[in-house]
Amino acid sequence: MSAYWETLSHNGVNFPEEYVPSGLTIKVNGAEAQLTPLAEEMAYHLAKKKDTPYIQDPVFTSNFMKDFSKLLPPAYRRATYSEVDFSRFFNQVDQERADKESMSKEKKKSLAAKRKNSREALKARYGRATVDGKEVEIANWMVEPPGLFMGRGQHPLRGSWKPRVTQDDVILNLDEKTTAPAGKWKQVVHDHNSMWMAKWVDKLTEKEKYVWLHETSPIQQSRNMAKYDKAQAVGKNLDRIRSKIEEGLESNDEVAAQVATVCYLIDRLGMRVGDEKDEDEADTVGASTLRVEHVQIDGPTVEFKFLGKDSVPWLKKDTPPPAVVRNLKRLTSGKSQDAEVFHHVSSQMVNQFLSSIVPGLSAKVFRTYHATATADEVLHSKNFSHAEDLDKLYHAKEANLAAAVFCNHQRTPPKTWEQSLEKKKERLELARASGSEARAQKLEREVDFYVRTKNYNLNTSMKNYIDPRVYKKWCDEVGLEWAKVYSKSLQKKFSWVSPEDAVSEPGVGVSPPASGAKHSP
Numbered sequence: 001m002s003a004y005w006e007t008l009s010h011n012g013v014n015f016p017e018e019y020v021p022s023g024l025t026i027k028v029n030g031a032e033a034q035l036t037p038l039a040e041e042m043a044y045h046l047a048k049k050k051d052t053p054y055i056q057d058p059v060f061t062s063n064f065m066k067d068f069s070k071l072l073p074p075a076y077r078r079a080t081y082s083e084v085d086f087s088r089f090f091n092q093v094d095q096e097r098a099d100k101e102s103m104s105k106e107k108k109k110s111l112a113a114k115r116k117n118s119r120e121a122l123k124a125r126y127g128r129a130t131v132d133g134k135e136v137e138i139a140n141w142m143v144e145p146p147g148l149f150m151g152r153g154q155h156p157l158r159g160s161w162k163p164r165v166t167q168d169d170v171i172l173n174l175d176e177k178t179t180a181p182a183g184k185w186k187q188v189v190h191d192h193n194s195m196w197m198a199k200w201v202d203k204l205t206e207k208e209k210y211v212w213l214h215e216t217s218p219i220q221q222s223r224n225m226a227k228y229d230k231a232q233a234v235g236k237n238l239d240r241i242r243s244k245i246e247e248g249l250e251s252n253d254e255v256a257a258q259v260a261t262v263c264y265l266i267d268r269l270g271m272r273v274g275d276e277k278d279e280d281e282a283d284t285v286g287a288s289t290l291r292v293e294h295v296q297i298d299g300p301t302v303e304f305k306f307l308g309k310d311s312v313p314w315l316k317k318d319t320p321p322p323a324v325v326r327n328l329k330r331l332t333s334g335k336s337q338d339a340e341v342f343h344h345v346s347s348q349m350v351n352q353f354l355s356s357i358v359p360g361l362s363a364k365v366f367r368t369y370h371a372t373a374t375a376d377e378v379l380h381s382k383n384f385s386h387a388e389d390l391d392k393l394y395h396a397k398e399a400n401l402a403a404a405v406f407c408n409h410q411r412t413p414p415k416t417w418e419q420s421l422e423k424k425k426e427r428l429e430l431a432r433a434s435g436s437e438a439r440a441q442k443l444e445r446e447v448d449f450y451v452r453t454k455n456y457n458l459n460t461s462m463k464n465y466i467d468p469r470v471y472k473k474w475c476d477e478v479g480l481e482w483a484k485v486y487s488k489s490l491q492k493k494f495s496w497v498s499p500e501d502a503v504s505e506p507g508v509g510v511s512p513p514a515s516g517a518k519h520s521p
Contacts, residue, residue, distance in 0.1 A: 003192035004219055008174055010129035010138065012181040013198050013211055014122050015167065016145035019044070024092065027085035028076040039071035042161055045148050047089035054150075060159030064148065067161040129197060129213065137214035138197055143170075149204055154311045162204045169200040195219055221496040227368065228467040230360050234369035237358050242267065244357050249323035258342045259353050261327045262287045265304075266350070266363050269316055270370055270406050272309060273347040273363035285314075287363075288345045293337040297329055312410040371403040371465035378402045379474040392480045394445055396471065401453060403461040411457040424450060462486075468494040 019041040026033050026043060035043065046055075046064060054060045061081040069077045103111075126141040146164040149157050171187040172180055173196055180188045186200070198211040213220050234241065245267065248260025265271045265287040274286025285294060285306040294306040300319050308314035331341045347363060354361040378399035384392050414420075428443040468486070475482045483491060 004195050005131050005192060006175070007132055007177070008129065008192075008197075009178040010174070010197050011126050012172060012183070012185070013170060014126040014142045015165070016143060019146075022092070024088045026088070028072070028079045029083050030085075031076075033073060033076050036071050039068060041146070042068050042071070042148075043086055043089045044092070045146075047086060047093040049148065050086075050090050050093060054148075054159070057158070059154075059156070060148075063157060063159035064161070131213070131217070131219065134218070136217040136219075139212045139214045141197075141211060143200075144209070152309075152311075154307075157204065160204055162202070165200055165203075165209075169203075170198050171200065172198050195223075215493045216495060224493070225496045227365075228372070228469070230365045231368040231372055231467060233358055234361065234365055235373065241354070241357050241361070246321070246323070248353075249321065249327065255344045255349075257327055258331065258345045259349055261324055261331075262342055262345050262350055263353065263363075264320065264324055265290075266366050267370075268320070269304070269318055270367060270408070271304075271314075272367070273350055275347045288342055288347055288350060290341045291337065292332045292335045292339050292341060295328060295332055295341060297325065297332070300325060302328060308408060312408065314408055367407055368465050368467070371407055371461055372467040372470055374406045375399040375403045375461075375466045376470045376474075379470065384478045387478070389480060389484070390442060390445075392478050393484060394449065396474075396480075396485045397449060397458070399471075400458050400462050400466065401449075401456060403466050404453075404456045404458050407461055407465060409457045409460045410455050413454050417454060421447070421450060463490060463493070468497050472497050 019037065021037040021040050024040060024043070025035060042064075046068075049055055065079070065081050065084075069079055072079065100108075123141070127138050128135055129138050130136075143165045144162070147162055149155075149160045149162045151158045167183045168186050170185055171189060172185055173189055173191050173194060174180060175192075176190050196210040196212055199208050201207070202209050215221070215224065245260050245263045248256050249264065251257045251260065262273075266273060272286035274289035285291070285308060290304070290306065294304060296303040296305070300322075301317055302320060302325060303315070303317045305313075305315045328341070335341075351362040354363065354365075376399075379395070382395065384395055387395075424443065424447050428440065428447055431440040431443050468490075471485050472482050474480075475485060482497075486494065
């Protein structure tokens with residue numbers, strides 16, 4: 001493996017301020033209980049969640065009490081959540097909110113300026129690294145503060161305490177000639193084959209956490225471009241890839257047949273591989289981890305229904321080739337509902353099979369390819385050369401939505417969604433009443449698109465899945481500024497896209513995900 005850098009220096013990471021105890025206490029079954037500084041900090045964090053649904057979640061409160069009760073006096077360590085009175089902490093949080101609301105605009109402005117100045121000073125010290133003589137930004141230079149673990153979806157650890165990270169937990173990555181920042185670091189290494197600046201093990205999840213260079217750094221820019229180049233390679237080799245998958249589907253070798261069936265689901269239906277996840281996700285289901293209960297076979301039609309990433313419902317119907325149906329029938333027959341369908345398959349095996357066809361190809365690359373192909377197909381489905389910019393912009397959004405739907409990038413709508421919709425409708429009615437036809441048409445589209453995207457996160461596909469060169473090429477074709485489609489932060493992320501850049505032959509290998517596939521609404 002070639003080295004990412006020759007010289008690397010930085011000032012380590014910034015740690016959050018220590019909690020300052022206020023001396024508050026709790027009551028357990030009416031009896032006063034003193035708290036250690038850490039227990040007080042935990043109770044305060046719980047109080048900050050008092051007006052959220054989390055506090056009504058029995059798993060959340062149970063996990064909290066498992067950690068919190070260990071810090072209580074021995075007589076109270078068996079206390080349940082309902083037996084503890086946190087009202088003093090709740091009152092403190094209410095008072096802090098009231099004080100903030102009653103604060104004058106001048107005071108708020110002054111405090112905001114102080115916070116900004118403080119953050120800028122910290123960023124100047126910790127937010128930059130020097131790589132091969134060039135100064136570059138560091139992405140996450142502030143260590144995550146301690147707090148209640150929220151996770152994504154119905155994570156089993158939600159509500160557990162995420163302990164404070166200290167200097168002796170952290171490993172720094174520097175070049176051999178750079179003097180390490182002052183302090184008692186766990187270790188200082190000189191790993192030229194890695195891009196991380198610092199790392200530590202999360203004490204709750206036992207997963208490694210990393211500090212990376214900012215996505216605008218040359219190293220990250222190159223890596224980002226390479227990801228989309230790999231996705232292009234899928235399109236150029238799609239016929240060969242699918243031919244190998246079809247061969248595997250008919251194989252008499254049980255492992256080969258199972259791997260090929262998983263690859264079919266990843267390619268044609270856009271499933272994730274299954275046993276690859278981030279540390280703040282629950283154990284979710286994907287192609288390689290499907291259970292019998294997730295598969296319903298009805299003649300030539302197969303329905304897949306399960307909770308995917310972030311515990312989001314995943315539902316699609318497909319009419320796959322007979323070999324796929326035969327394999328699924330064989331692999332589900334005689335098994336219990338909670339048994340794995342593909343008991344011989346792991347993500348490593350899937351990726352090894354795919355990379356044997358196209359070097360560097362993995363299951364993740366398929367989703368990038370299909371998201372890009374889906375967006376490209378929608379973008380070129382109509383002629384917008386002589387349309388208004390507003391029409392072009394909404395068509396660009398439609399392409400992004402199509403990619404988000406394919407990838408199943410669903411979300412829980414924000415609490416204020418209904419309120420925001422009403423405000424948009426009010427503005428629409430005012431525009432109609434004023435006779436402003438152009439504004440009314442614009443607002444009609446805004447309301448319509450807002451409703452249709454209620455359950456979808458469009459940022460994920462735009463930021464991580466759709467090759468920006470597809471949009472660049474289309475924008476050039478229809479005469480739309482690329483900057484109108486991408487936010488300023490995404491323009492920085494994709495600054496490797498040159499003014500002349502575009503995906504070469506974006507349609508190569510593009511075909512519908514599956515002839516019989518149907519998305520859930």
